[in-house]
Amino acid sequence: MEIxxxxxxxxxxxxxxxxxxxxxQTAFAYATGELSxxxxxxxxASKIIHREVNRAGLxxxxxxxxxxxxxxxxxxxxxxxxNIRFIRALKNGGExxxxxxxxxxxxxxxxxxxxxxxxxxxxxxxxxxxxxxVSIGTIFSIYRRVTPxxxxxxREDFLQGGQExxxxxxxxxxxxxxxxxxxxxxxxxFTYDYSLGEFILSHPDIKSPEDGTIYSCNEGNLxxxxxxxxxxxxxxxxxxxxxxxIGSLVADFHRNLLKGGIYLYPxxxxxxxxxxxxxxECYPLAFIAEQAGCKxxxxxxxxxxxxxxxxxxxxxxxxxxxxxxxxxxxxxAT
Numbered sequence: 001m002e003i004x005x006x007x008x009x010x011x012x013x014x015x016x017x018x019x020x021x022x023x024x025q026t027a028f029a030y031a032t033g034e035l036s037x038x039x040x041x042x043x044x045a046s047k048i049i050h051r052e053v054n055r056a057g058l059x060x061x062x063x064x065x066x067x068x069x070x071x072x073x074x075x076x077x078x079x080x081x082x083n084i085r086f087i088r089a090l091k092n093g094g095e096x097x098x099x100x101x102x103x104x105x106x107x108x109x110x111x112x113x114x115x116x117x118x119x120x121x122x123x124x125x126x127x128x129x130x131x132x133x134v135s136i137g138t139i140f141s142i143y144r145r146v147t148p149x150x151x152x153x154x155r156e157d158f159l160q161g162g163q164e165x166x167x168x169x170x171x172x173x174x175x176x177x178x179x180x181x182x183x184x185x186x187x188x189x190f191t192y193d194y195s196l197g198e199f200i201l202s203h204p205d206i207k208s209p210e211d212g213t214i215y216s217c218n219e220g221n222l223x224x225x226x227x228x229x230x231x232x233x234x235x236x237x238x239x240x241x242x243x244x245x246i247g248s249l250v251a252d253f254h255r256n257l258l259k260g261g262i263y264l265y266p267x268x269x270x271x272x273x274x275x276x277x278x279x280x281e282c283y284p285l286a287f288i289a290e291q292a293g294c295k296x297x298x299x300x301x302x303x304x305x306x307x308x309x310x311x312x313x314x315x316x317x318x319x320x321x322x323x324x325x326x327x328x329x330x331x332x333a334t
Contacts, residue, residue, distance in 0.1 A: 208321055
């Protein structure tokens with residue numbers, strides 16, 4: 001039987017992440033190849049995490065380590081593994097001079113002082129969900145260092161503020177593994193084809209719907225929320241909006257980004273400054289959300305305008321379909 005180019009068995013594979021990065025390199029602010037390689041290094045580490053997540057139950061990688069990380073949170077086995085994998089990938093890649101991780105209190109030096117970039121990363125967000133086979137993710141943010149190349153990176157390299165990000169992204173490990181990233185020129189998503197070992201462009205030029213009917217928050221904390229947020233959530237229920245909350249930030253954000261919805265993580269009486277980490281959770285997702293047409297706020301100002309003062313600084317976060325976020329902010333302003 002003759003197989004033509006239009007036959008299902010001969011359909012094109014699609015655009016791989018490597019090819020896409022190479023073709024789009026001229027759109028980067030610094031088109032010298034280092035940032036492209038850095039994104040490839042992150043993609044490589046995510047392939048390894050994909051493998052570990054998919055066999056976690058078979059090789060005893062679920063459950064806790066019995067210790068807490070610097071955030072005071074129970075550290076899971078996969079948290080430790082993911083942290084090690086990303087550190088190794090970025091050290092070996094040679095483009096990052098330093099990292100900041102949710103799992104470590106201080107800067108992680110790669111030994112590559114000639115590297116031009118620093119990376120802030122949450123290696124495995126929502127890892128407690130791995131025990132019950134629920135989606136989890138990785139979130140990363142990339143900055144061009146401000147200290148002289150060749151010197152030891154300093155605090156100011158990481159505390160530049162969200163507006164100075166040159167790239168940001170997340171990887172969602174779920175029914176399929178998807179890498180979504182931006183360099184400030186739109187948002188694109190790539191699905192991992194494990195048979196090829198490649199990320200393939202599957203969600204080009206992602207745009208958030210203008211409005212939506214999904215709201216995502218931990219309503220178990222309802223009594224700790226400000227009365228204005230309680231009123232907004234009551235209005236959502238009265239309008240029979242759909243409540244969807246997975247408890248994995250990446251998964252909740254990804255769903256609302258594609259389908260139209262709002263994600264809320266307000267301040268509470270227990271956490272008056274919010275709970276999500278600014279540098280490696282709020283900033284990168286806000287950068288992506290802004291590029292996809294979402295609206296993002298901490299309740300008082302755009303998240304990307306917050307001036308950072310600490311590596312593990314926390315913040316409230318409201319982001320999603322522009323009309324939904326505007327309605328929430330109107331409630332908060334009254």
